[in-house]
Amino acid sequence: MAKSDVKIAVLQGAWRRAGGRCECTQSGHGHEGRCNAELNWGLRGSSMDGGWDSLTRTGATDSLANITIVCIDCKRKGRGVGF
Ligand SMILES: [Zn+2]
Ligand SMILES: [Zn+2]
Numbered sequence: 398m399a400k401s402d403v404k405i406a407v408l409q410g411a412w413r414r415a416g417g418r419c420e421c422t423q424s425g426h427g428h429e430g431r432c433n434a435e436l437n438w439g440l441r442g443s444s445m446d447g448g449w450d451s452l453t454r455t456g457a458t459d460s461l462a463n464i465t466i467v468c469i470d471c472k473r474k475g476r477g478v479g480f
Contacts, residue, residue, distance in 0.1 A: 402445060402474060403451055403459045411464045419449065419468035426474045434468040444469050 404470035414420075426432065437447030448469035457463035 400461060403453065403464065406441055407461055407464060408441075408451055408462045411466050414461070415466040418466075419471055421467045423471065423474070426471055428440045432471055434470065436466070436468055452463035 411420075413435075417436055417438065418419050419434040419436060421432040422430060423427070435447065436449040440448045442450055444449070446475050449466060450469065452465045452467055452472070454463040
């Protein structure tokens with residue numbers, strides 16, 4: 398359960414940076430540039446509309462710079478290079 402390792406304060410910081418929207422910029426997901434899907438803080442880990450999760454860079458500590466907020470669709474479509 399890697400996601401429970403992320404500290405809530407770090408998550409909140411990443412959430413604020415993201416503006417409550419998906420930060421994914423992977424090409425091949427069907428979105429131009431950043432995904433920007435609107436997310437709901439209360440729906441972390443949910444597969445409903447507004448559901449989201451956090452990705453931590455492989456092998457990195459869960460500091461703000463190493464975390465990306467992604468919508469559940471982008472999470473399903475997969476991690477890109479570097480994540
Ligand atoms: Zn997304
Ligand atoms: Zn994406």
